[in-house]
Amino acid sequence: MNQWLKSLKTDTPQEGFELAIKLSQKGVEYTQPSEEIRKKLRPKYSKNADSLILASQVVAINFQTVAAANNYWRDSYKA
């Protein structure tokens, strides 16, 4: 796969959260590489509350990693 992840560092917590979303999507992509199939699945699971909560859970786990990597953006608080 092409390079898609250069660093876990982000400037802000929100960018960190968005990186966590990207990591979560990539976890799906590696298991199902076909964009066509993934697109077909989207309409269904994106209207299923439990799937959405489960997806939010994966984001939360990846956000833990990104937040730790950025030392919780504590240094930017001082600025």
Added chain:
Amino acid sequence: MNQWLKSLKTDTPQEGFELAIKLSQKGVEYTQPSEEIRKKLRPKYSKNADSLILASQVVAINFQTVAAANNYWRDSYKA
């Protein structure tokens, strides 16, 4: 998406918990951006015990992150 997360710092543990709830909701929003669809799903999953427990689990994971970012509000204990 507009800026919605400036910092993981909160003044109190309870505000930290409420930030964890916001992070959990945002994890859903990024996957299903339509507010209309999310509102339609709400009446059903909010009356399903397993969905509620699952939602509480996402909050718990995000609260771990927020609590660590705030050093568990240990410094405020001294005040």
Added chain:
Amino acid sequence: MNQWLKSLKTDTPQEGFELAIKLSQKGVEYTQPSEEIRKKLRPKYSKNADSLILASQVVAINFQTVAAANNYWRDSYKA
């Protein structure tokens, strides 16, 4: 919401575990604020083994946070 969480500090591990239970319940409450609806759900999920195990999992995650916040009550061991 009224103040319900002043601190993550507890005197003993057991009180910490009970705080973890409270946090888990609050995660549900924020998603379903109606006490009436929550009470209706209780008889069913509290007799479903998988729901109970899932609830115990949320408690376990919150207990990780509370235990870390209390430095695992190591200082009280010395007393």
Added chain:
Amino acid sequence: MNQWLKSLKTDTPQEGFELAIKLSQKGVEYTQPSEEIRKKLRPKYSKNADSLILASQVVAINFQTVAAANNYWRDSYKA
């Protein structure tokens, strides 16, 4: 509830694992205090593979807490 958790300290990793099992069971007990009902549920979920895996997951999460509290029993390795 009577005192059931005095400390997270254990002498050995195996005792720590067994404490993690106890914590997992207590997470269920607080949600369903009736021993009678819990006993009725047991025959079914203890023969369901997914329930057993889920239970093992709760134990794993609690074991993370107990292991950290004991500094992974590193000091006993030196003995």
Added chain:
Amino acid sequence: MNQWLKSLKTDTPQEGFELAIKLSQKGVEYTQPSEEIRKKLRPKYSKNADSLILASQVVAINFQTVAAANNYWRDSYKA
């Protein structure tokens, strides 16, 4: 139960991963001590993708503990 866990220390990351598998199995054993019943369940769940993914998740959680206990085998990297 007889002694089955002496230490969380392993010589290599792979042995650590295999210890994580053992911990995951033990989490099941403590809940369902009958080897006969566990063997009966095996053919079914070992052919169910979701059960296998769930089992892999338990291993991942236990591997976090074992890896931390071994300081991620960083010292062996120097050798």
Added chain:
Amino acid sequence: MNQWLKSLKTDTPQEGFELAIKLSQKGVEYTQPSEEIRKKLRPKYSKNADSLILASQVVAINFQTVAAANNYWRDSYKA
């Protein structure tokens, strides 16, 4: 099983993520060693959104471990 995991160290975050995927697959392999059966399961679960999200969750948990082992690749940021 033959040696498949020599180290948790990787040069880049992306290689770390790919190692997390490998760890997740290995967690499945240890439970279901037959490649033939695993291949039969693949077409079905790789087209099931919830299975894919669950798989992404396992990857996220393993990535936490790999990222911590690499100190979040902070040293490479300096280069």
